Amino acid sequence: MAIAAVRLNQLVETKARILDAARAAVALSGWKDAQIALIASRAGVATGSVYRYFDSKADLYAQVLALVSEREVAVVAAIVEAEGSASQCLVDAIYTFSVRAMRGRRLAYALIAEPCEPEIDAARLKYRAALADQIARLVRRGIANGEFVDIDANVAASCVAGAFMEALVGPLAPEAAPDSDAAKAIAQTIAGLSARMLFRHPAPELTPVSRVSA
Amino acid sequence: MAIAAVRLNQLVETKARILDAARAAVALSGWKDAQIALIASRAGVATGSVYRYFDSKADLYAQVLALVSEREVAVVAAIVEAEGSASQCLVDAIYTFSVRAMRGRRLAYALIAEPCEPEIDAARLKYRAALADQIARLVRRGIANGEFVDIDANVAASCVAGAFMEALVGPLAPEAAPDSDAAKAIAQTIAGLSARMLFRHPAPELTPVSRVSA
C-alpha cells in the first residue's frame, strides 16, 4: 500500500529540516559545529533519526553542498547562457559569484576553503568542477568568436576559476569586514583580473553587471 | 656535559629519516598513508620514537610541509629577485614552479589540493600565503615600473597564485608525463595565462625560461 501523502510530506519536511540545520550550523560557525548530534538537536530530532534520512555524515554534507552549490552553479550557468559578449558574461559571472559569496561569507568560506574532513572536502571538488565547467563553456564561446585568446579551454577555465576562488578566500575569511562598498570593489577587481587573462588585446573596457539576484 | 657530536649526529639523522619517510609516503600515495605507525616503520623506528622528535602528527607534517615548501618558495623567490622585467620574471616563476610541480605530481597534489585532515590542511595555508607573498612582490615591482596594470597587489597575487595552482592540480588538470614536451607546453600555457591578467596592453611576447634547477 502506498504511504499516505500526509506522512510522506512529514518525511520530506523532516529531511529538509535536518538539511537546513546542517547548512545553518556550517553557515554560522563552520565545520567545527558540523556534528551529527548537534545538528540533530538543532533540527529537533534524535541523533539516530538523522540516519533514517542520510547514510552517513559524509552523505548528509554532500547533500548540503549540493543544495547550496547547485544554486550558485545555476546562477553562473544562467549568466553563461545569457546574451552578450563572452567577455561581458565572464566578468558578470565572476562578479556575481563573488558578490554572492561575500554576502554569505561564512558559508562560502566553509564551502570553498575552510579546512574540513577529507570526505567532505572531497565532495567540494565536484562543486569546483561544475563551476569550472560552466566557465569552460564560456571560454569556448569566447574562443570561437575570437574574443578570447586561443588556448586550451579546460586549462583556461581552471585558471579563471582558481584565480577568483583563491582571491575570494582572503576576503571571505571569517574575520574580514563585510563592508559592502569595499566588497563590491574587491569583487570588481577580482572579476576584472580573472577575466583579463583571456582577453585579446586591446582589452575591452567592461563594467561588471550584477545579474540574477546578485 | 655536552652531548657527543656523534650522538647528536645520530639524532639529527634519525629525525631526518622520519621526515623523509613521511614525505616519501605522501609523495607516493597521499595522505591516506600519513599514519604515524606506518611512517615509523618506514623510517625504521618504533611508533613511540616519532614522538621523541615531533610533538604530534600535525607537528610532523607541518615540518614536512615546511621542508618541501620552503624549497619551492625559495626557488620562486630567487626568480622574483632576478634581473629582468617583472613580466618575464613572473612568467618564469610560474613556469618553473609548474614544471617542478609536475615532476613531483603526486606530492604537489597532496601539498596543494588533496583532501586531508583539517590540522594539516591549515598548515598548507602558510605555504600558499608565502608563495602568494613572493608573487605580490613581483606584482608591486611590475606596477611600480608600469609593466602591470595598477591594481591591489595582494588581490592580484592571490589571483595569479590561484590561477596556476588550480590549473596544475584541479580536477580538470591535464595528465601529462613529467618533463615531456606536452608537460612543458601545459606549463607554458598556465604561465602565459596566469601572468597575462596583469599585463598592460599590448602584451609582451614572452617565452618562459626555466630557471634555478627547473
Place this chain on the structure above:
DNA sequence: TGTATTCATGAATTAAGGTTCACTATGGCA
C-alpha cells in the same frame, strides 16, 4: 479497536589512529 508497519529515540557501541609510558637497550665516560 486491533494490529502491522513505519518512524523516532538516545544510550551504548564501535572504530581508527593518535598518543602515552613503563620498560629496555645503548653509548659515553670515569
Place this chain on the structure above:
DNA sequence: TGCCATAGTGAACCTTAATTCATGAATACA
C-alpha cells in the same frame, strides 16, 4: 667494568564522534 643519561620500544590506552539498535510511539488501514 660499572654507572648513568638518553634514545628506542610497542602494546595498551585514549579520545572523539560517528554509527547502531533494541525499544517505544505513532500512524494507516481493516
